[in-house]
Amino acid sequence: MPRSTPLPIVVLISGSGTNLQAIIDQIQGGQLNAEIKAVISNRPGVKGLQRAKAAGIPARVLDHSQYDSRESFDEALEQLIDSYQPELVILAGFMRILTAPLVEHYQCRMLNIHPSLLPDFRGLNTHQRALDAGRELHGVSVHFVTNELDSGPVVLQAVIEVNGDDTADTLAERIHQQEHIIYPMVIGWFADGRLSCNNNQAILDGQLITTPPKWINQQLRMD
Ligand code: GRF
Numbered sequence: 001m002p003r004s005t006p007l008p009i010v011v012l013i014s015g016s017g018t019n020l021q022a023i024i025d026q027i028q029g030g031q032l033n034a035e036i037k038a039v040i041s042n043r044p045g046v047k048g049l050q051r052a053k054a055a056g057i058p059a060r061v062l063d064h065s066q067y068d069s070r071e072s073f074d075e076a077l078e079q080l081i082d083s084y085q086p087e088l089v090i091l092a093g094f095m096r097i098l099t100a101p102l103v104e105h106y107q108c109r110m111l112n113i114h115p116s117l118l119p120d121f122r123g124l125n126t127h128q129r130a131l132d133a134g135r136e137l138h139g140v141s142v143h144f145v146t147n148e149l150d151s152g153p154v155v156l157q158a159v160i161e162v163n164g165d166d167t168a169d170t171l172a173e174r175i176h177q178q179e180h181i182i183y184p185m186v187i188g189w190f191a192d193g194r195l196s197c198n199n200n201q202a203i204l205d206g207q208l209i210t211t212p213p214k215w216i217n218q219q220l221r222m223d
Pocket of ligand 1: 092
């Protein structure tokens with residue numbers, strides 16, 4: 001059921017923010033019924049902050065290097081996020097491991113995008129690891145955030161073929177294009193009340209997601 005007011009979201013970034021830009025563009029184009037209440041970066045001076053300002057969105061810096069522990073940073077982060085009263089928190093290239101209290105506070109209200117076909121290649125350097133493992137297919141996953149890194153329930157994956165001449169850079173570029181399609185799509189599902197999660201399982205249109213839907217060759221496959 002479409003909502004009458006836009007879904008209030010907060011986006012966390014650490015860098016370039018091309019996913020943030022894709023979300024902004026879809027909101028501005030009327031394809032995504034959401035409103036970005038704030039963009040928060042743990043690093044000052046990153047391009048994603050400029051993107052937020054250019055779109056008239058409050059751009060906040062919470063510099064983790066100014067905090068003496070992960071716990072104290074996450075407490076400040078939680079307070080800052082909550083001051084904007086989001087219904088959904090979007091991690092879009094936010095390069096921090098979150099503490100358990102923060103993750104639990106946003107249980108089923110926080111999404112992440114990870115550049116691999118989870119559960120393969122959690123953590124960093126996913127493109128090179130996919131190449132080293134000789135994978136013919138690679139991709140990117142949107143998932144709810146849980147306490148274990150890159151392990152929460154997957155909602156949607158985009159899949160691409162790995163070519164013989166691919167490098168980590170060419171894969172990253174093609175994966176990025178897919179990210180910009182599937183992340184706004186999933187946020188839209190949440191905004192439209194189609195997506196939720198419960199007991200560490202994602203639910204789409206009233207069905208538990210056991211095999212995540214796939215975005216392949218510009219088509220959504222639900223089987
Ligand atoms: C993306 O590759 C995403 O999968 C990962 O961080 C990167 C963010 O890119 N979690 P950008 O800052 O949105 O361009």
